[in-house]
Amino acid sequence: MSALLRTLRFYLVVGLVQGLLLMSVVLSNRLSGAMAEICAGLLMGGTLLQLLPEHRGQWRTWLASAALALVVAGLVLACRGLPLTLLVLGSVVAGLTLLTVLSAAALPGLAYFWRRFFDYALWVALALPLPWIAQALLKVWTTYHDPLKGGWDALVFFAGPTLAFSLGLFLIGLCLATLLRRNTMTAVC
Known part of the structure; x- marks a missing residue:
């Protein structure tokens, strides 16, 4: 299997796991308690892994992803007392996304930190x-299917957005790498 297909498989597996996690939380009706913190932590930890696909074989990347998941879970727990308005929710999500991008930029080292930060921020902004x-x-699709009954319909409904994000990250990363390679070749010639 080529490296490109292995990378695509990695992105799709992470997106599917994230979708399965969301499906299990919603269908079990346990969003209260620790499940919201666990979900947020695993979503951001998975996103960190997706931002660093070339480092996915290193234990340091997985350790950083686990540490980020714990920090995010703690931050979501600390924000539990805030009123659940759209502004507060958007601010928390923006803050967690910024923390994830900062973590991904800092993990390879501080050399070229700001370049990596803006690259990852652009990458996430295009995929969001x-x-x-x-x-x-999928909302249009639910007029004909009830995803809350479970089964295949639920998997499609809950994993669809996370798979779309993962596939978007893969394709955007592929395009950015191609552009970077083309610019490097042009500068050399």
Whole structure:
């Protein structure tokens, strides 16, 4: 299997695991308690892994992902007392995303930190609309299917946005790497 296909498989597995996690939380009706913190931690930890696909074989990356998941879970727990408004929710999500991008930029070292930070921020910003688009399409789909009954419909409904985000990260990363390679070749010539 080529390296490109292994990387694509990695992205899709992470997106599927994230979707399965969300499905299990919603279908079990246990969003209260520790499940919200665990979900947020695993979503951000998985995103950190996806931002560093070339380092996925290193134990340091997995350890950093686990540490980020714990920090995010703690932050979500600390924010539990805040009112659940759209502004507060958006601010918390933006803060957690920024923390994830900062962690991904700092993990390889401090050399070229700001370049990596802006690259990852652009990468995430371009991929963020994809889950919302997938969710809008799935909302139309739910007029004919009930995803809360479980089974295949639930998997499609809950894993669709996370898979769209993962696939978006993969494709955008592929395009950015191609552009970077092309610019490097142009500068050398």
